[in-house]
Amino acid sequence: MSILADIGTIFSALLSQDPWEIKTAFNTQGMWVFSLVLTLIGGLFVFQIYKAVPFLERHLERGVAVFMYLAMAWIIFSGVVDRFVFSSQVPWSTTIPPFLFMIMAWFGCSYNIKLRTHLSFNEFRMKMSRERQLIALTTDAVLWFGFCWIVVSTTLRITANSADNFAIVAGTDSIMQWWFIITIPVAFLLMSGRVVGNLVEDWANYRSGDVLVQTAVIGGDV
Amino acid sequence: MTDGTWIALISLGVTFLFMTGVPVLLVIFYWVVGSSFVTGLPLLNAGSELLNVFKNGFALLAMPLFILTGDLINQSGIARRLSDFAYSCLGWLRGGLAMAAIGACGLFAAISGSNSATTATIGSMLHPEMVKGGYDERFSAATAAAGGTVGIIIPPSIIFIVYGFLLSLPISDLFIAGIIPGALMVLAMMLASFIVCTINGWGILIRLSFMRVMKTAIGAWLGFFAIGLVLWGIYTGKFSPTEAAGVTVGFCIVVGMASYPLNKIMGSDNDTPIADKSLVSMFVVEGFTALDIPRIVSRSAQITGILAPLIAVSVVMQQQLSDLGAKEVIGDFVTGMGGYYAVLFTSMAIVFFSGMILESLPVTIILAPILAPIAASVGIDPVHFAVIFLVGASIGFITPPYGLNLYVASGVTGVPYFRLLPYTVPYLAALIFVWVLVALVPDLALILLPDR
Numbered sequence: 001m002s003i004l005a006d007i008g009t010i011f012s013a014l015l016s017q018d019p020w021e022i023k024t025a026f027n028t029q030g031m032w033v034f035s036l037v038l039t040l041i042g043g044l045f046v047f048q049i050y051k052a053v054p055f056l057e058r059h060l061e062r063g064v065a066v067f068m069y070l071a072m073a074w075i076i077f078s079g080v081v082d083r084f085v086f087s088s089q090v091p092w093s094t095t096i097p098p099f100l101f102m103i104m105a106w107f108g109c110s111y112n113i114k115l116r117t118h119l120s121f122n123e124f125r126m127k128m129s130r131e132r133q134l135i136a137l138t139t140d141a142v143l144w145f146g147f148c149w150i151v152v153s154t155t156l157r158i159t160a161n162s163a164d165n166f167a168i169v170a171g172t173d174s175i176m177q178w179w180f181i182i183t184i185p186v187a188f189l190l191m192s193g194r195v196v197g198n199l200v201e202d203w204a205n206y207r208s209g210d211v212l213v214q215t216a217v218i219g220g221d222v
Numbered sequence: 223m224t225d226g227t228w229i230a231l232i233s234l235g236v237t238f239l240f241m242t243g244v245p246v247l248l249v250i251f252y253w254v255v256g257s258s259f260v261t262g263l264p265l266l267n268a269g270s271e272l273l274n275v276f277k278n279g280f281a282l283l284a285m286p287l288f289i290l291t292g293d294l295i296n297q298s299g300i301a302r303r304l305s306d307f308a309y310s311c312l313g314w315l316r317g318g319l320a321m322a323a324i325g326a327c328g329l330f331a332a333i334s335g336s337n338s339a340t341t342a343t344i345g346s347m348l349h350p351e352m353v354k355g356g357y358d359e360r361f362s363a364a365t366a367a368a369g370g371t372v373g374i375i376i377p378p379s380i381i382f383i384v385y386g387f388l389l390s391l392p393i394s395d396l397f398i399a400g401i402i403p404g405a406l407m408v409l410a411m412m413l414a415s416f417i418v419c420t421i422n423g424w425g426i427l428i429r430l431s432f433m434r435v436m437k438t439a440i441g442a443w444l445g446f447f448a449i450g451l452v453l454w455g456i457y458t459g460k461f462s463p464t465e466a467a468g469v470t471v472g473f474c475i476v477v478g479m480a481s482y483p484l485n486k487i488m489g490s491d492n493d494t495p496i497a498d499k500s501l502v503s504m505f506v507v508e509g510f511t512a513l514d515i516p517r518i519v520s521r522s523a524q525i526t527g528i529l530a531p532l533i534a535v536s537v538v539m540q541q542q543l544s545d546l547g548a549k550e551v552i553g554d555f556v557t558g559m560g561g562y563y564a565v566l567f568t569s570m571a572i573v574f575f576s577g578m579i580l581e582s583l584p585v586t587i588i589l590a591p592i593l594a595p596i597a598a599s600v601g602i603d604p605v606h607f608a609v610i611f612l613v614g615a616s617i618g619f620i621t622p623p624y625g626l627n628l629y630v631a632s633g634v635t636g637v638p639y640f641r642l643l644p645y646t647v648p649y650l651a652a653l654i655f656v657w658v659l660v661a662l663v664p665d666l667a668l669i670l671l672p673d674r
Contacts, residue, residue, distance in 0.1 A: 065319055065523035066516050075286060076468030080461060094280050101530070102276035108527020109247075118245035118528055121582055121624055123639060136242050143239075143248045150255065154269020182272060190434030213243075215633060 009187020019164040026157045033152035039145070039192050042152075046193025047200070061111040061190060068104035072097045091171030099169065099180035106187035113144060113194040116214075125213050133212040134202060141199040148192040155184040225260050229546065233258035244288050246581055250535045257542045268538050275534040280464060281387045283656075285529065286333070287366055287379045287467030290522040292334030294474035295448065296343045297518050299508035304329040304445040307438040314430035317419025319355050320365045323348045327369030328376055328408040328468040329442075333470065335378040337582075337619050338525070338630045343371030346634040357424045361543065363642040364620075368411055371616040372580075376404030378452055381615060383463060384533060385586055385608050388540075389594055393463045395454045399667040402662045403613055410652035419646050441504035444477055457672075461604040481509030497610030529583065536587035549592045556596050564663055565600045569593045569607075570602035570614055577618020581626055586615050591635060609667040613657045620646045620653075 006028040013025035036108075050057035079093035112118050123135050162178040169175045205212050233254060240249045254268050276282070293302050308325035312318045327344050334340060344368030352362035374381040386393035419425050439446075443581030452470055457459040461469060484506045510518065543549070552572070559568045572593065576585045590611055597607040619627040622643055632639045660666050 019370070027587070033584075060555065062520050064521060065527065068520045069286065069290065069519050069523050069526075070515075072283065073290065075284065075470045076465060080465045080469050081472075083606075097283055098276050098280055101279075104286065104523060104532035105276065105527060105534070108523045109531040112524060112527045117524065117526070118247050119532065119626065119629075120243050121240055121243040121404035122243045139239075139242070140244060140248070143244060143252065146255075147248060147251055150265055151269055151272060154266045155273065157266060158270050158273060174659055177277075181281055184273060200465070204332060 003030045003033055008035050019160060023160040023164040026160045032153055033155065035156060036149050036196070039152050039189065042189035043145070043148070043192030043196045046190055047196040050219050052191060052199060055123040060113075061107045061187075065104045065108045065111065066099040068107070072100040072104070075100075084220045092169065094173075095169075095170040096175075099177075103180065103183045103187070106184055107190070109135070110187055110191040110194055113191055113198065116198070120215065122215065123157045128213075130206065130212060134206045137202040137212060138199065141195050141202075145192060146196065151188045152185045152192075155181065155188070158184065208211075225546075225601075226261045229257055232260070238580075242658050245534050246584070247535055250532075250539050252586060254535065254542055257436065257546065261542070261545055263542070263545065267541075271538045271541065272531075272534045276530075277600035279387060279492065280460070280532075281286060281383060281393060282378045282533070284378065284383045284393070284464040284467040285533075285648075286526040287464065287471050287521065288378050288380060288383075289449075289525050290519060291337035291467065291470045291474055292336055292343065293328070293399070293518050294478060294523045295330070295333050296339075296469065297510050297514065298444075298474060298478035300332055300333075300442070300445045300448070300474075300477075301326075301343050302347060303400060303438070303442040303507060305344065307435075307442040307445075309428075310431070310438040311432045311664075315416060316423075316427065317425050318358060318427065319339070319348065319352050319425055320415040320419055322337045323352065323362075324369045324408055324415060326333050327366075328372050328404065329445060329449070331373040331376040331379075331404070333378075333445065333452065334373065335380045335383070335467075337370045337373035337381075337616065337627055340373030341366050341627045341630045342634050344369055345631050349635045355424075355426050356658060357419070358422070358641045358645070359637055361418065361424070361645045361656075363631045363635040363637035364645035364649065365415060365623070366635065367627040367642065368622050368646055368653070370627040372404050372407050372411075373617075374616050375400045375407060375609075375613060377401060377456065378463060378467065380529070380606070381586055381604075381612055381614075383581060384583060385590055385612060388537075388591055389604070389608070390586060391604055391608060394459065395605050395671055396608050397456050398670050398672075399609050400476050400612070402666050403609055403656065403671055406656045406659065406666065407613070407616075407653060410656045411649050414648040414652040437499070437504055440501065441507075443505070444507055448473060457636050462621065475515065475531050477507070478509045479512060481507045482511055483509075485509055487609060518568035524574070531581055532581065533587065537585040539584070540588045540591060543588060551595050556593065557599070562600045563604065566602060566610070569597060570610065570661060571659070572623070573611055573614035574617065579613055579635060580618075580619045580626055581624065582615040582618045585618060586612065603668060605671065606664045606667045610657070611659045613660055615649065617653050617657060620650060 007030045010025040010030060013021040075093050075097050079089050083089045148156050160180045162181050167177040169177055236249045236253045258265055305326035309319060309322035312325060315321060316420055325343055328339050330343055332655050349366060350418050353359050354587055377400050379400060382396040382400060395657040448470055451464050451473060452464060455466040485508055488503045488506060545636050556565055556568045559565060576589060594607055598604055619625055632642060
């Protein structure tokens with residue numbers, strides 16, 4: 001009963017848009033159930049969106065990652081040029097790039113789930129029977145989903161804490177840290193969508209008799 | 223059951239997951255989750271560390287930037303010019319192309335900082351030529367895998383950045399300390415390939431021509447300039463390693479985009495043999511257009527999307543291990559071995575065997591904070607120990623069952639993983655020889671440091 005009450009509190013806090021209320025509501029046990037449902041529904045929603053809009057499926061995560069990569073490189077490069085040429089450097093040139101790196105890393109992580117290029121020892125899996133391969137792939141999906149669930153739950157709390165503390169990015173006057181931090185749970189919701197997509201693909205491959213486990217080539221999809 | 227028993231069971235469970243092909247990222251994450259339940263640490267800690275690793279890690283930014291540098295020099299044609307230069311210098315020797323591949327790995331590593339990028343770039347470029355030149359394809363793939371190990375020792379190096387970040391050591395000192403050991407690794411592997419190729423009679427010899435060497439050296443001038451830029455910036459303290467990486471990325475983008483139209487105007491094409499190219503056309507590389515940049519960056523983002531999350535979860539695992547008292551247990555074991563040399567060689571053995579079963583980044587993140595203070599306590603210089611540790615970690619890239627470079631080489635050459643394994647043995651022996659040498663002679667790492 002108290003879990004349900006916690007979830008009710010979370011919804012009412014979200015509707016109030018008050019950072020303190022949201023933070024308090026997120027720090028209850030009901031947050032685990034709320035984030036489980038959010039990750040599951042979010043994953044299914046992302047999967048459906050990707051199915052309906054193939055352009056997003058192909059370009060969303062890597063588009064964000066590429067943009068962040070270039071922005072980060074540009075800020076650091078221009079920071080050095082500023083220092084050498086104009087003897088000055090904008091104070092946020094060393095504080096914003098780490099956040100951009102963080103966004104790039106987690107969106108890139110999500111895209112690697114689609115490509116199945118995360119480092120793994122596949123030698124035994126390749127030699128397994130099809131049934132065992134399917135079990136292994138389903139286990140992967142469950143483990144990825146659990147990963148997404150835990151990170152969505154914990155980083156939403158961190159986002160709420162940061163918003164409640166009015167934490168500002170060092171070297172800036174008004175850029176809030178939570179604007180960046182919230183991209184982590186978003187990236188993990190996209191990951192959860194990838195997990196659903198992979199699972200659907202694996203079961204379809206199993207039924208159609210297609211190859212289940214293939215050697216992935218890093219950079220092969222680019 | 224005691225906490226220790228639980229941790230042992232969790233470790234066994236995740237090892238099973240690893241052996242069944244579950245991604246290393248998940249294996250480490252679930253170890254963290256399991257041990258959090260045992261120790262009573264809230265999972266919120268793990269979540270916040272996945273953020274803090276990045277938020278507090280300006281030094282870590284050099285990693286994605288050096289990965290991008292590798293892709294940019296590959297796409298601009300600079301990497302090809304460096305390998306042409308290496309071949310023109312070494313092609314007259316038996317096994318010259320294999321030695322050139324290792325030399326090219328060394329040159330590529332001096333601009334990029336990634337082992338897998340080095341293996342993938344040089345492997346995909348020179349493997350077909352080695353096979354055409356009469357080398358065994360398994361040996362050729364093993365050469366690319368082994369050559370890639372210097373990618374993280376010759377500066378700039380991703381793993382030195384991570385090590386320096388974790389242990390608060392000056393990354394520029396680590397970079398400089400890696401120069402001689404990295405060069406020795408290259409030389410030792412070249413010697414190994416010379417011996418293997420001489421015994422098997424592999425390779426077609428080309429005449430050593432001064433003109434050809436000069437021409438290819440001119441052709442590789444942009445590569446040499448980039449190497450000089452990185453080393454000069456870091457050595458003189460003009461840039462931090464992260465800034466050096468940013469500057470190199472900027473340099474490669476400018477050079478790549480400026481070269482493309484020039485190359486078109488000169489009418490040179492990529493298939494013309496070096497001997498037939500004019501001296502003027504050698505000045506300009508193939509380059510790329512602005513439209514190619516997203517594709518190039520996308521590849522780098524993919525690699526960063528694999529490595530950066532792995533670093534983040536490994537840092538959390540290291541913290542958990544620290545809370546569990548692993549530092550004291552391993553510390554007691556290592557110091558119990560005796561003095562300077564016992565600690566040195568026990569640490570090396572731990573790194574070597576860990577490198578066989580784990581990726582080198584987690585090995586570094588998990589073990590370095592434990593072993594480095596012990597090494598310092600018996601009088602091993604921290605920078606010297608860093609080099610010893612990381613040369614050992616780099617050897618882990620070609621040790622089975624989990625050798626990342628072996629997978630990358632297998633992926634880019636099409637030679638099955640298990641078939642190329644026996645051909646890595648000569649390279650492994652050469653690298654271990656250099657490793658022991660670097661451990662026994664601290665000056666090999668420390669002599670170039672300005673304040674020593």
